[in-house]
Amino acid sequence: MTSPTSTTTLPRIGILGAGHVGPAIGRVAIEAGYPVSIAGSGDPAKIALITQILVPGAKADWPAQVAAEADIVILAIPLHKFRTFDPSLVAGKVVVDLMNYWAPIDGTQQLFEDPRYGSSEIIQQHLSGARVVKSFNHAGYHELEADRRPAGSPDRLALGVAGDDREAVELVAALVENIGYDAVLLDSLREGRILEPGGPVFGASLNKEQFAQVLTAKAAA
Amino acid sequence: MNDSSSLRTGFPLTFGLDTFGDVHSDETGTLNSHAQTVRNIVEQGVLADSVGIDFFGIGEHHTYDYPLSAGDLVLSAIAARTRNIHLGSAVTVLSSDDPVRVFQRYSTLNALSSGRAEVILGRGSSIDSFPLFGYDLSDYEVLFEEKSELFAELLKGSPITWTGTTRAALKDQDVVPHLEAEPFPTWIGVGGSPQSVVRAARHGYNLILAIIGGSPSRFQPFSNLYLEALEHFERPAQPIGVHSMGHVAETDEQAQEEFWPRYLEVIKHVSKTRGFAIPTPESFRHEIGPHGAIYVGSPETVARKIAANLRVLHASRFQLKFGMTGLPHTAVMKNIELYGTKVIPLVREILGSES
Ligand SMILES: NC(=O)c1ccc[n+]([C@@H]2O[C@H](COP(=O)([O-])OP(=O)(O)OC[C@H]3O[C@@H](n4cnc5c(N)ncnc54)[C@H](OP(=O)(O)O)[C@@H]3O)[C@@H](O)[C@H]2O)c1
Numbered sequence: 001m002t003s004p005t006s007t008t009t010l011p012r013i014g015i016l017g018a019g020h021v022g023p024a025i026g027r028v029a030i031e032a033g034y035p036v037s038i039a040g041s042g043d044p045a046k047i048a049l050i051t052q053i054l055v056p057g058a059k060a061d062w063p064a065q066v067a068a069e070a071d072i073v074i075l076a077i078p079l080h081k082f083r084t085f086d087p088s089l090v091a092g093k094v095v096v097d098l099m100n101y102w103a104p105i106d107g108t109q110q111l112f113e114d115p116r117y118g119s120s121e122i123i124q125q126h127l128s129g130a131r132v133v134k135s136f137n138h139a140g141y142h143e144l145e146a147d148r149r150p151a152g153s154p155d156r157l158a159l160g161v162a163g164d165d166r167e168a169v170e171l172v173a174a175l176v177e178n179i180g181y182d183a184v185l186l187d188s189l190r191e192g193r194i195l196e197p198g199g200p201v202f203g204a205s206l207n208k209e210q211f212a213q214v215l216t217a218k219a220a221a
Numbered sequence: 222m223n224d225s226s227s228l229r230t231g232f233p234l235t236f237g238l239d240t241f242g243d244v245h246s247d248e249t250g251t252l253n254s255h256a257q258t259v260r261n262i263v264e265q266g267v268l269a270d271s272v273g274i275d276f277f278g279i280g281e282h283h284t285y286d287y288p289l290s291a292g293d294l295v296l297s298a299i300a301a302r303t304r305n306i307h308l309g310s311a312v313t314v315l316s317s318d319d320p321v322r323v324f325q326r327y328s329t330l331n332a333l334s335s336g337r338a339e340v341i342l343g344r345g346s347s348i349d350s351f352p353l354f355g356y357d358l359s360d361y362e363v364l365f366e367e368k369s370e371l372f373a374e375l376l377k378g379s380p381i382t383w384t385g386t387t388r389a390a391l392k393d394q395d396v397v398p399h400l401e402a403e404p405f406p407t408w409i410g411v412g413g414s415p416q417s418v419v420r421a422a423r424h425g426y427n428l429i430l431a432i433i434g435g436s437p438s439r440f441q442p443f444s445n446l447y448l449e450a451l452e453h454f455e456r457p458a459q460p461i462g463v464h465s466m467g468h469v470a471e472t473d474e475q476a477q478e479e480f481w482p483r484y485l486e487v488i489k490h491v492s493k494t495r496g497f498a499i500p501t502p503e504s505f506r507h508e509i510g511p512h513g514a515i516y517v518g519s520p521e522t523v524a525r526k527i528a529a530n531l532r533v534l535h536a537s538r539f540q541l542k543f544g545m546t547g548l549p550h551t552a553v554m555k556n557i558e559l560y561g562t563k564v565i566p567l568v569r570e571i572l573g574s575e576s
Contacts (some may be wrong), residue, residue, distance in 0.1 A: 016415075018415065019414060019416065020413045020414055020415075049417075049419060049446065049449060049450055050415040050419065050446065050451060051545060052449075053442055053445050053446040053449055054415055054443075054446060078359075080358075081359075082357035102495065102496045103495050103497070104348065104496075105348060105494070105495060105496075106358065106359075107348070107351075107357065107358040107359060109359075137292050140434070140435070140441060141413070141433065142413055142435045143434075145439060145493075146435060146436045146439060146512075165250050196447040196496075197495070197496025197497075199496075200498070201493075201498075202496055202497060202498060203492070203496075203497035203498045205498075205504070210319070219478035
């Protein structure tokens with residue numbers, strides 16, 4: 001939405017996953033002026049066409065390379081593949097977790113069945129060297145492009161950004177804002193549970209005020 | 222190269238109706254039994270043929286609301302009573318089926334209907350068929366990749382030799398009944414997976430874009446990806462189709478009044494199982510407007526929207542998912558009649574005069 005004059009100052013976005021969601025995020029990040037790299041599970045040749053047509057301007061690469069070069073890693077792989085994901089790839093990185101766990105659709109996965117934790121808290125436990133931020137999970141990937149609005153537009157929608165590390169949260173919040181959404185900051189991954197499937201925000205298309213009302217209602221409950 | 226909206230030449234425009242076997246109600250508002258639902262679908266297919274619709278598709282489902290688990294049997298009953306209409310799945314959940322068996326069933330349907338069978342293959346991300354047949358949902362990617370590869374082999378004709386990890390290997394296997402002429406048209410239905418788009422091109426399948434929400438034009442990059450991939454794999458040109466839901470009545474008001482309460486019921490249910498917030502009347506109005514994915518209205522309204530989106534998506538086939546669960550059978554039959562006698566000729570007229 002916004003078109004910054006210089007792209008060199010913006011952090012590099014590294015997207016792991018070139019399925020439904022990964023390219024959709026890549027596309028809007030590029031249009032917001034971010035440099036973007038993207039990977040599937042292996043050889044970049046496999047996603048060359050997809051990258052060229054769906055994320056023009058992005059660099060397709062091996063997952064290790066994409067992660068290593070990125071300032072913000074976006075983890076857009078199916079949750080059932082997470083067991084096989086190598087945590088050392090993202091050690092020291094800011095990692096956006098946009099993955100969702102919802103057993104009726106994804107089938108039951110024991111790793112995420114612990115009622116004490118939200119799915120992003122469990123991701124953070126496994127990626128102990130990374131700074132995990134939960135965001136983008138509650139918006140439909142197919143609406144992401146069409147729903148962007150410039151800052152100040154009355155119909156601009158809000159996306160939640162939750163994490164334990166303030167600096168990481170702010171980096172991701174800036175990405176959200178630059179893409180064309182208002183960022184609503186949540187102070188911990190624990191609070192990010194309100195963004196999960198079955199919650200009041202998931203799939204709801206809320207603006208900033210409506211989002212705030214949901215948070216207030218939740219706090220009062 | 223394909224950024225503009227233009228009708229691709231070389232493929233005839235074709236128009237279909239799809240059903241998931243939605244349970245409808247009778248004149249008193251009582252929901253029909255599963256058996257009556259199945260019999261009514263035969264009547265719907267016969268009517269579709271008589272009003273000149275090109276294709277009738279049945280989507281495989283295994284739930285109480287959609288009791289159409291054996292659509293090919295229903296299609297063969299329709300075949301016996303019709304002459305022109307093409308009959309197919311929309312979709313077959315190939316991941317949890319056996320490609321050999323799917324080929325056998327549809328090759329039989331093709332024989333019965335003298336060459337009117339089609340198949341739309343889907344990966345199936347809806348959960349019902351996986352546990353039912355003992356498959357693990359987390360294997361859907363490898364299941365669909367291997368099985369769509371084998372199905373492409375089967376379409377080339379026997380003998381078949383194939384090895385993989387998801388079913389027994391085949392060596393010089395004769396799979397019958399043989400095709401009489403060309404293989405029946407086979408499509409891959411895609412809901413937003415670029416891998417599936419590339420796969421369709423790689424194996425030489427036609428493409429159906431299943432657009433169930435949001436702006437149809439956001440799928441244009443997928444059409445472009447498909448066309449680019451066909452070139453990349455040195456495949457001949459193949460058609461693109463669009464599948465979306467809707468309802469046609471005499472007027473916009475009537476169509477909306479009939480459709481909205483049933484849609485809301487269905488979507489409430491879906492929202493609950495998917496963990497989604499329930500849509501509002503505003504979001505519905507957006508979906509039935511020019512930038513939404515649902516085709517509800519008078520024949521003129523629906524025809525205009527179909528024509529616009531076929532152009533944007535470089536598509537030559539449109540399949541309307543008709544008959545939302547809970548609609549009265551009479552309204553469903555009226556929809557079929559209006560689609561055949563009014564909507565389709567109007568779309569042809571709009572596109573014919575512009576091409
Ligand atoms: N549907 C929505 O609107 C929505 C919205 C927000 C979030 N989500 C979440 O987004 C996540 C991704 O879903 P999706 O539908 O995009 O999945 P998908 O279409 O199945 O795509 C998965 C992608 O991840 C790649 N991948 C798998 N393992 C990998 C690894 N270890 N390293 C790098 N890449 C790997 C795959 O590559 P290969 O093809 O090479 O295996 C493929 O490109 C899910 O958790 C979902 O819950 C969905």
